[in-house]
Amino acid sequence: MAIGLCLTSPPGMCDELTESLGLKKINVEKKKFPDGEVYVRIPVPVAGEDVVIVHTGFPEQNDRLIEVMLTVDALKDLGAENVTLVMPYMPYARQDRRFREGEPISIKTVLKTLSALELDNLVVVNIHKEYSLQYFEGTSKNVNALPFIASKIEKGNDLLVLAPDKGAVPYAREVAIALDAPWDYLEKFRDRVTGEVTIKPKELDVKDKRVVVVDDMVSTGGTLALATRELIKRGAKEVIAVVAHALMIGEAEEKLKSSGLKKVLTGNTLAKEYSTDIVEVHDLSPLLSEVLKELGVV
Amino acid sequence: MAIGLCLTSPPGMCDELTESLGLKKINVEKKKFPDGEVYVRIPVPVAGEDVVIVHTGFPEQNDRLIEVMLTVDALKDLGAENVTLVMPYMPYARQDRRFREGEPISIKTVLKTLSALELDNLVVVNIHKEYSLQYFEGTSKNVNALPFIASKIEKGNDLLVLAPDKGAVPYAREVAIALDAPWDYLEKFRDRVTGEVTIKPKELDVKDKRVVVVDDMVSTGGTLALATRELIKRGAKEVIAVVAHALMIGEAEEKLKSSGLKKVLTGNTLAKEYSTDIVEVHDLSPLLSEVLKELGVV
Secondary structure, eight states, X not given: OOEEEESSOOTTHHHXXXXXXXXXXXXXXEEEOTTSOEEEEOOSOOTTOOEEEEXXXXXXXXXXXXXXXXXXXXXXXXXXXXXXXXXXXXXXTTOOSOSSTTOOOHHHHHHHHHHHTTOOEEEEESOSOGGGGGGOSSEEEEEOOHHHHXXXXXXXXXXXXXXXXXXXXXXXHHHHHHHTOOEEEOEEEEOTTTOOEEEEOOSOOOTTOEEEEEXXXXXXXXXXXXXXXXXXXXTOSEEEEEEEEEOOOTTHHHHHHHHTOOEEEEESOSSSOOOOSSEEEEOOHHHHHHHHHHHTOO | OOEEEESSOOTTHHHHHHHHHTOEEEEOEEEEOXXXXXXEEOOSOOTTOOEEEEOOOOSSHHHHHHHHHHHHHHHHHTTOSSEEXXXXXXXXXXXXXXXXXTOXXXXXHHHHHHHHTTOOEEEEESOSOGGGGGGOSSEEEEEOOHHHXXXXXXXXXXXXXXXXXXXXXXXXXXXXXXXXXXXXXXXEEEOTTTOOEEEEOOSOOOTTOEEEEEEEEESSSHXXXXXXXXXXXXXXXXXXXXXXXXXXXXXXXXXXXXXXXXEEEEESOSSSOOOOSSEEEEOOHHHHHHHHHHHXXX
């Protein structure tokens, strides 16, 4: 029986996954020393075993990265056979290229490191850019959770699925298929001098529509709040966001509430309890369980 | 002219080192995003250049590690030739072996990672155990700063150099040579059940002596405070500590003051300003500058 190793899991996910996959559930012993260093220990023998680590990269991304580096290296030292990391939120994925000369490609650094530590398989949820996974040397899989999350929305011919920018179009298309609804997109402009973001809706009829805005993540909520105001101004009946990762940094909750947004539907990809007035979290374990079975790693 | 790249340097050290080595001083642009991720950028071309990074691993060790990983990877991507990291405080060095089955050898994970990112040379100051450097694949050098720091103490035939445990004996011996003084050691016992530390002084005459206690670091100050009380009880005229790294975690300052300790002399190995009533920080740049010249990396 393979081992399901719970490191820093989204609440409940490690229980669900180990249960549905028939894994032997083991909690990594972990703590933080008074000096700020992290400590992990795998409390069972792992020699010759296949191991699935359930761990995510937010919040406190740097602590989470060091934890998983230590754990993977220890597992390999101790003779674990095939090591799979299920990491729903992959930190540093937004720095996927050199936007300015002299920058690191941070996601490359992270994935190169996990490769060097001999991680065999990596499963992530809606990584910011799928092409980033090229930097991982083992087998990798990017799970698109958005159609699954969007399926919680009641269907109807008043639905319109909208990508808040061109980058999110592929996601919007898949969600539209899942909801039997049409889709479209907005155009986002960032002023290169002031950094200010404006949204230019194309000729788009949203009057009396329930508009589903689809993106990989909401971070500080600025863009989503802006889009919501614009859509409501143009007569949308209701605006709902569907995102894989609801980071909700700083004043995001207040910002989104005051914009008129009804809900943010999201997956449980983060290591915190975070259902709020506006955020509705859905368990992705059933989806991830299927993916892990298909991958044949358990 | 090689580049001296200031990342998270102990205050002043990067200025001193780049000046004395004749390096072109460049500050890494860095910040922390609102979501907690770190950002670095090297604002000059580095293709074909030799680069010396000045960076240390305390406080906030995990942030410091991710920063240096990103920086080294970016430098190599951008074509830097020979990359040397001067990292006076090496985090995770105390987890230098598996104290219990199932633990990582954390310092190995860290050094394996820096090797995988193709760092060429590594210079550290009094790493907890020198044998840990075997895990780094490039050229490495452990600088013993203790004789240099101890040389700030006035010589005299009332001096006795003392290692607080057997592990610190090699350090005490070198400091004793630098001070023309005799040396000895204490024995430290840790109760395996309660974790309590007691010190058993051997038959040791410290009466009217100025006792110099030598160790690689002071962390929470517990052991050093215990040793100081014991020594004063036995008639020591004065107790001074010489350590490479004065982490001074939690109540260390108060603990050491109330034990009767006179001073902690230390090197500037940490990225903070930390001279206090009891801690006296000495600049190690002249020492490191000599080591870098000898290594031939600049």
